[in-house]
Amino acid sequence: MNNIEFAQRFASPLGSPIRELFKYVNLPGMISFAGGYPSPSLLDSTGLMEAGLRALSDGSNALQYGATEGSAALRESLAALCSTRGVHCSADDILVTTGSQQAFDLLVRVFVEPGDMVYVEAPAYPATLQALKQAGARIKECPVDQDGLDIDQLTSFLEHVEAADRPKFLYTVPTFSNPSGTLLPQARRAALVGLAQQHGFLVVEDDPYGELSFDAPIATLFERGKLLAHQANPVIYLSSLSKTVAPGLRIGWMVAPKDVSRRCAVAKQTMDLCTSPLNQLIAVEYLKGDRYQATLTTSRAEYARRMRAMVDSLTSRLGNALSFVEPRGGMFIWAVSALALDPQKLFHAAVANNVLYVPGAAFYAIPPSSTAMRLSYAAPTVGEIEDGVERLASALLFATPQPSTCRSLTDV
């Protein structure tokens, strides 16, 4: 079975393939590298409990409906948080969303008509692909290499594009991408923003992981876009508290030009009227103190330690069988097999060995022929990471075709 057939079996056209993995995650003894969520041990339950108490004691604001754009207090807090990342904006520029997933969905609803062209980095976050497919978009996959979006290839696409195939926008996670873990270098950031300006398309910069950096942070695309002379910023910035505070709050946000966020707010009204005012108030209370920065400092150190454990284990156990780039932040290692493996056989061998990952095919509209996997080091402990990689090594060995038997099996 090749990768495309596998992807077709694995994922219904409109369903997320990651959804299919849920049935395996809680099997007894399973070590999961599949999750894209924070380590349970890093969630600041105490701080959130305190924030929750303060929020719930303000019944009038927490329990009623709120403004569709988000509460003034949270928009102020998020603008302040953005400024620490170099994303300078005012509270008025912020639209609070029910997770950053909703922010992307709103942009799709506002911008994308059936048949419209949208560019995405490839591999890309599956729910992005799913939202675009549901909207009937045509998806152009722009390859990612070890440094993120391949700007030369993108330039070439854009130079040869017909008018009808111009992208409405390009979607990318430039900082510690999901799934590739890559960090787009400064020069490529400048080039990407320049291409957007030159060819007149928007860039949707999804940045849930930027603060989980293991070393010095790098300027956002949004910041670069603001520097463009005589031109509106072509970058729309999305972020989330899901990776740095708690996914359970479902708090994300969008920084966009007024006309875009106004149209998105109108669309949001029909989606959920407003993001939970209770959760917004919890976020405000949490962001008030110093716990956010303290948790971030702890998280960065712990994720760096786990990343190191996974990189070392993969290198020592698997040598050259898997190639990958060592991440400089975020939650993911994108590992590509050097061998031509049956992706389904590998996946089932891994599950049989009690280790779970997300098959690479899940991250493409049209999967390439190589076999890849997304490995997250965020949730498992160092010990689990070492054991899990051990199990993965056995699965790879099992799935590696031995020339003679492989041929005879194929002939049957």
Place this chain on the structure above:
Amino acid sequence: MNNIEFAQRFASPLGSPIRELFKYVNLPGMISFAGGYPSPSLLDSTGLMEAGLRALSDGSNALQYGATEGSAALRESLAALCSTRGVHCSADDILVTTGSQQAFDLLVRVFVEPGDMVYVEAPAYPATLQALKQAGARIKECPVDQDGLDIDQLTSFLEHVEAADRPKFLYTVPTFSNPSGTLLPQARRAALVGLAQQHGFLVVEDDPYGELSFDAPIATLFERGKLLAHQANPVIYLSSLSKTVAPGLRIGWMVAPKDVSRRCAVAKQTMDLCTSPLNQLIAVEYLKGDRYQATLTTSRAEYARRMRAMVDSLTSRLGNALSFVEPRGGMFIWAVSALALDPQKLFHAAVANNVLYVPGAAFYAIPPSSTAMRLSYAAPTVGEIEDGVERLASALLFATPQPSTCRSLTDV
């Protein structure tokens, strides 16, 4: 200015007109009959604080991502709650949504292609109209009389409908409708479900107010639909905790056939991945005890008292100038002027007198020529209701054309 012009000025084609009212609600001294939210004094802050504490102390379930369909515990609780209303279903039949607004939006996303026909009761909840307009639906407005949907007119529509104009579904709030406050009688319920069966369309029964009944409850459309012999239930049931617990939780749900809720869950993934697991857990904890029923009992009595105050004030102050049906539950009185008034003049006179309502035009795709208003007695106190009606009476007097001056003004 006639009603249609007023509606056009008042509402952008894709924006909710009610949104425009926000700017007036918090003006000093304003008495608002415009809100469709629970009385702040009836929110059980203490009970919700206790539930919140219990939920937050379960960090692992409250703070991470959750299943798109909703947590098993909440689906069990909501199935049990449904059964007290005669909506017998299992936890598996329930999709938890981020408010019932999202449930409707999911149905639109799953069922409605641009150009598709959808029937709605008229007047109807504005965010329903807005969601349908955004999806490019054609909207057929089915008139409501003092007993809710006019089944004779609906029957006549359906008998003469071309194949291309058959509705994908019909949307109604049969129990204490928003905005008309009407209660659809048993015979009409039976007839509506029969029409759905006969003509092969779905009925979306939106039921946020059913439990706020001032006397004996009435069987839901869902329950009637289940009785149909040899036929799948044509009724999809939506409800919400926003009117009975707290809007700030953003917890709604849908009871639908498996294939519908599965498709809605897939669509929900791209919208917000999951409804806040924290808020789901708060709802579970709240519904566990007897506080839900106790709050409901208090709310029913208090809303009945406020309804009585509004009905009595309207009758004594306005006599025959406004006609309305006395509600038997819910939050709304739909008052229609017996005179041909300029709706904008009336609205501005009311605002100038420090009383706010939602102009009737907001509840139609194509407003009729009569001047109506939605008056909510849920949030204001009895004293505010009496004062507010007094102010409304002055506004009506001011806006009532005096034949001679009116003519001369029109001629200018």
